[in-house]
């Protein structure tokens with residue numbers, strides 16, 4: 001009966017039938033290896049599908065017979081625009097599991113309550129913030145080089161690129177969004193007694209399914225390592241946030257709020273805490289303060305770190321592209337001077353490389369929405385892109401906008417597997433097919449924040465160092481990319497362990 005209803009809800013769009021739904025909690029728990037007799041797509045389904053040739057059509061369905069909701073997966077630009085646009089037919093999920101874990105926040109709320117949150121946060125995202133991001137990224141980069149004593153070395157081995165980039169991006173979001181002082185040697189990423197903040201944030205990401213599935217009492221009864229780890233991670237982060245919120249409240253009370261200086265401090269954290277203190281129509285509850293603090297800390301670092309990981313790996317693989325970036329840096333900074341925020345827009349090669357890295361390895365592989373009333377979805381021809389017919393999708397159905405599928409759709413991106421940064425300014429692609437930062441009213445508020453940070457990091461690094469990877473004997477760059485990046489990539493955990501080497505440039 002469940003299957004029958006599910007098939008009706010998706011208007012019999014072709015796809016797979018399975019035991020557990022694509023986004024169901026139980027589906028995250030059960031092994032996907034049981035597929036042959038107990039089909040379970042699992043948490044990493046989008047990447048697995050991509051590695052084996054992608055979904056059959058630009059619209060596909062995944063309908064469960066045991067647990068979870070029917071899902072429609074969309075892999076075309078046209079469908080992405082329809083779903084992520086301004087229409088009221090689609091919204092964020094009514095029961096977003098993340099809200100229970102992190103608290104009510106701007107990312108997960110549905111349209112009406114979301115407006116208040118955006119209103120509180122918007123003023124903080126200004127050019128003043130992006131200039132600060134640039135300045136802090138410069139300071140942190142120099143501090144990293146000094147502390148790690150890179151200036152005394154001709155080459156530096158980076159056994160785990162992810163650890164380096166994550167520490168960098170946590171420090172930047174801490175100082176620019178929250179005004180927490182941080183240096184490379186005394187980093188905010190290292191606070192915490194039992195577990196460092198950096199480790200806690202990683203555990204939250206890796207073991208989110210455990211937190212979602214385990215009831216509270218399980219933590220007191222079962223001695224499992226994963227439960228203990230997740231509990232320590234969540235309690236450390238929440239303790240840290242509560243302490244910081246209390247301190248900020250005291251600071252804001254002691255400052256005169258009508259003072260011109262204080263008014264000028266439209267920082268992200270100040271705005272969140274002030275929205276709770278000032279009351280009124282746009283007041284935040286305690287729970288909303290926690291939820292937004294958490295989401296800003298989290299969304300503000302992890303995605304940028306992943307982008308830097310894919311960017312640096314791809315530039316290490318495609319040395320000719322790295323050379324083009326280096327030539328541009330030399331041209332913009334002819335005397336070897338440090339880059340300034342005013343130079344930001346001039347680094348077009350790096351911008352194209354970042355966009356291309358995000359196309360191939362988008363930090364969010366898919367975006368979730370819910371159908372709010374029965375709706376017609378256009379079905380396009382895979383080759384021409386012409387609308388062929390429509391299907392009627394029932395209210396309550398879960399929509400997955402498959403960013404990975406769209407980014408590898410040859411209709412939008414010819415030769416999609418190839419890292420080709422020039423495609424972004426040679427007129428060969430429609431930029432609207434890029435969904436890395438989302439689209440429409442819920443598109444990423446931190447886009448320019450992260451682009452300023454990633455650009456500054458990349459310019460500082462590539463000006464002085466060449467990035468290299470160790471290819472196995474006889475291995476081509478494409479084979480390395482497949483072995484180390486694509487095959488290890490995981491929808492929840494991002495890219496696998498990447499080791500690279502920074503080699504000092506000869507002109508140094």
Ligand code: HEM
Nearest residue numbers: 107299300303304307363436437438442444445446449450
């Ligand atoms: C490369 C880095 C980043 C990527 C790839 C990224 C990606 C995204 C995507 C795809 C969305 C849309 C989600 C959806 O439609 O369901 C989003 C929303 C959001 N991002 Fe980012 N993001 C990045 C950096 C940041 C940073 C640095 C911040 C904050 C400092 C941030 C804060 C947010 C917030 C608050 C939203 C929710 C916007 C809303 O619903 O109004 N992001 N991001």
